[in-house]
């Protein structure tokens with residue numbers, strides 16, 4: 001029997017499956033044979049009818065062995081960077097953080113810590129075990145510090161005035177433990193928290209199944225994240241969509257845990273989940289039909305989760321694809337898992353001269369088309385997602 005990881009309901013049902021997907025979609029490999037034999041796992045997404053939580057019941061944390069080459073920084077995109085900059089502006093103003101101490105859980109290379117320090121935050125302390133012995137340019141500002149460990153109530157050594165946690169909660173197979181632990185770390189102080197996760201409501205509405213990846217255990221919907229926060233002892237001040245709808249942004253304050261709290265507005269989300277379930281397969285079929293036997297060559301723009309999941313889901317139909325293009329120089333020269341295709345810099349497109357550019361995220365379509373055309377190339381552009 002499958003039990004909901006947020007509310008404990010015994011009634012979850014399967015809505016989507018993908019088998020033999022790379023367990024680390026963002027793990028790039030040095031050569032073709034390593035990339036084609038990258039470890040795989042299965043995804044069986046279930047949805048809870050009581051709190052509208054969606055998660056992969058087949059997730060096995062033991063398969064997740066992160067190592068060098070793992071790269072998921074989003075801030076190489078100008079769009080994401082400007083989103084983060086306005087977010088930093090807003091958080092500093094709304095939470096009154098000038099001269100204060102902010103903790104970021106899962107800070108990655110510290111890009112957000114740097115933005116906060118530049119806006120007057122006195123101490124910006126990030127926790128991230130993946131930063132062990134990694135260099136980053138984002139700790140130069142006074143007050144910025146990265147602790148290369150998991151954040152726990154047990155290892156917090158000083159009071160803090162706000163908590164930020166972006167793109168972490170979707171990776172956890174026991175999210176309630178993390179939220180309850182954070183609630184313990186906050187104690188009696190009125191410390192605001194800001195959480196940001198991929199928005200599963202958006203993913204289902206747009207039937208963006210390329211966002212379904214093994215690294216993400218949880219696909220948070222507005223009702224389910226509200227339930228998780230209430231049950232762990234937080235009162236959501238706002239649960240909003242941002243970044244073109246792709247992110248769910250939660251601001252909350254500490255309160256009393258409400259361990260039995262359930263959302264009363266799950267029906268629209270459940271309908272979207274069932275529509276997603278019906279439509280995802282037919283969309284994949286359409287892409288396969290369109291690309292099978294198409295002459296010429298193609299590239300996928302975006303060697304992130306969406307691009308790599310899309311390419312792998314195509315299977316044999318993706319045979320015309322010769323490379324993935326990405327702005328992040330740390331990915332160049334490496335191979336994407338599963339499909340085993342190289343990640344190249346935009347400049348290399350002149351050589352490849354693709355007939356088709358498959359854009360893995362619609363948000364970047366304008367900047368990509370402008371850049372490709374400025375190189376004197378005139379391929380077709382197709383948006384794969386969102």
Ligand SMILES: [Zn+2]
Nearest residue numbers: 004007048051
């Ligand atoms: Zn539930």
